[in-house]
Amino acid sequence: MGNLDNLTTSRTGALYGDLWRRYSDDAFVHSISLVRQRMVANDFDFDLIKGKRCLDLGCGGGRATALMLEQGASAVIAVDISETGLQDAAERIGVCENVIFEKASCLDLPFEDGSFDFVWCSGVLHHTESTQQGLRELFRVLK
Numbered sequence: 001m002g003n004l005d006n007l008t009t010s011r012t013g014a015l016y017g018d019l020w021r022r023y024s025d026d027a028f029v030h031s032i033s034l035v036r037q038r039m040v041a042n043d044f045d046f047d048l049i050k051g052k053r054c055l056d057l058g059c060g061g062g063r064a065t066a067l068m069l070e071q072g073a074s075a076v077i078a079v080d081i082s083e084t085g086l087q088d089a090a091e092r093i094g095v096c097e098n099v100i101f102e103k104a105s106c107l108d109l110p111f112e113d114g115s116f117d118f119v120w121c122s123g124v125l126h127h128t129e130s131t132q133q134g135l136r137e138l139f140r141v142l143k
Helices: 007-017 025-041 063-070 083-093 131-141
Strands: 053-057 075-080 099-103 118-120
Touching: 025 063, 053 063, 063 075, 063 083, 063 118, 075 083, 083 099
Parallel strands: 053 075, 053 118, 075 099
Antiparallel strands: none
């Protein structure tokens, strides 16, 4: 887990790990609609997700994971550095056979090259020690 052991990562995980637990269920659902609205406003093609294997990198409470499932993703791997964030996301998403929650750093992803059809990473890279390394990892795992 290399990059999960550094000070920046542990501080970021602690800061954001409990953030989503503060949201009520209604506020969480509303946050999903805000992500959807942002995507629509930017002319996002939702067919990029439908039937695809997707990575939600820095999933937080799982709002992008929920949106990808809603849009027909065949599988979503939701990754975060915070165990509490992953637990909250798993609770909000519920039992779903095509979602896997995994603790990992965006700087050292435990996936093979070309593992994903679509990668969502929002509000994450600027919290790392190396934006360039994060981008390299995103491109590496993207088909």
